[in-house]
Amino acid sequence: MSAIVEVRDLYKSFSRGDEKIDVLMDLTLDVQEGEFLALMGPSGSGKTTLLNLIAGLDSPTEGTIRVGDQIISEKSESELARWRTRNVGFVFQFYNLLPVLTAYENVELPLLLLQLSKAQRKKQVENALSLVGLGDRMTHRPGQLSGGQCQRVGIARAIVTDPTIVVCDEPTGALDAKSANDALNLLGLLRSELGKTILMVTHDPHAAERAQRIVQLEKGRLVGGNPLPALARLN
Ligand SMILES: Nc1ncnc2c1ncn2[C@@H]1O[C@H](COP(=O)(O)OP(=O)(O)OP(=O)(O)O)[C@@H](O)[C@H]1O
Numbered sequence: 001m002s003a004i005v006e007v008r009d010l011y012k013s014f015s016r017g018d019e020k021i022d023v024l025m026d027l028t029l030d031v032q033e034g035e036f037l038a039l040m041g042p043s044g045s046g047k048t049t050l051l052n053l054i055a056g057l058d059s060p061t062e063g064t065i066r067v068g069d070q071i072i073s074e075k076s077e078s079e080l081a082r083w084r085t086r087n088v089g090f091v092f093q094f095y096n097l098l099p100v101l102t103a104y105e106n107v108e109l110p111l112l113l114l115q116l117s118k119a120q121r122k123k124q125v126e127n128a129l130s131l132v133g134l135g136d137r138m139t140h141r142p143g144q145l146s147g148g149q150c151q152r153v154g155i156a157r158a159i160v161t162d163p164t165i166v167v168c169d170e171p172t173g174a175l176d177a178k179s180a181n182d183a184l185n186l187l188g189l190l191r192s193e194l195g196k197t198i199l200m201v202t203h204d205p206h207a208a209e210r211a212q213r214i215v216q217l218e219k220g221r222l223v224g225g226n227p228l229p230a231l232a233r234l235n
Contacts (some may be wrong), residue, residue: 002023004197005031005054005165006181010063012220023049024220027063031124031165034195036187038208041217047201048169050217055088056080068164085113087149089158091168096152097142097157103169104138107157114161128156132186155186159196166190168200172207184210 004047014025023046031037039047052058053065056072059080065073067087075083089110090096107128111121129135132152142150151171158166168187172180184207190196191212200211208214216223 002033003030004033004035004068005029005199006064006066007050007054010050010053010065011061012046012053012058013061022220024053024060026181027220027222029215029222031197031199033197034191035213036191036198037200038211038214039201039217040198040205040208040214043203045217046220047217051167051169051199051201052218054165058086066069081183085110086161087164089161089163089166091154091158091166091171093170093173094199095147095154095174097140097150102139103134103153103156104146106142106153107160110157110161124160124162125156128160129153131159132156146179147175148182151175151179151183152186155169155183155190156158159190159194164197166196166198168198168202169203170202171200172202172204180204180207184188 002073006081007027007029010024010027011022014021014023027050039050041047049058053060054067056067056075060073063073064071072080072083098109101109104125107125108121111124126135126138129138132155134149134152134156135210137149142153145153171187172183175183187200188210189197191198202208
């Protein structure tokens with residue numbers, strides 16, 4: 001097993017007027033290929049900032065981030081945008097589905113940025129929607145689906161490009177207990193059946209428990225535990 005995400009000596013600051021806000025400090029983390037990792041910590045500790053940096057939505061102030069065979073911390077904004085299309089699947093708290101599009105069309109969206117034939121896109125969208133148990137809901141719009149079903153569409157959209165990593169920011173935050181459990185089962189399945197690497201930010205201890213490893217952030221630093229995985233928990 002090898003690290004698919006390697007974060008080294010990472011610092012991230014934001015400027016607000018004359019003020020410099022240090023959000024992440026001296027952070028080093030490895031995520032193994034096929035690992036399901038939960039990021040926890042108090043509000044404002046930097047969880048989303050770290051997830052966004054690993055997903056290539058932002059660039060670090062200092063330090064390096066490698067994902068797969070790419071040093072993403074060295075990429076320009078346009079290079080990052082191209083890289084994300086192929087390599088990152090996003091799952092959001094409020095699903096971020098387009099209400100005027102059907103489940104099929106929402107899942108197809110990330111594929112429109114790739115050079116694929118319509119037939120190939122159809123195959124991948126149908127596979128992804130079947131995998132999340134919504135093969136019979138492809139023509140429904142988000143307004144015709146429950147919150148749990150919307151999140152399953154969101155998960156299908158995240159995996160339809162077969163990305164290197166799947167990042168989830170509070171994926172169960174808007175769901176009732178049963179739908180949250182279904183979404184977590186599905187994330188577990190992506191890892192166990194498809195070998196997906198999943199990074200999940202959550203406040204919910206029940207959600208975090210479903211990951212193989214929990215890392216805690218406090219005031220921008222990783223605290224407690226070993227930043228390298230407890231290998232015994234990996235299977
Ligand atoms: N673009 C930005 N400009 C200025 N400050 C920012 C920016 N993004 C984040 N911050 C600050 O960075 C800190 C960490 O924010 P972040 O969203 O990463 O925390 P979090 O741990 O995910 O919090 P929560 O659990 O509440 O979502 C906060 O103090 C926030 O105000």
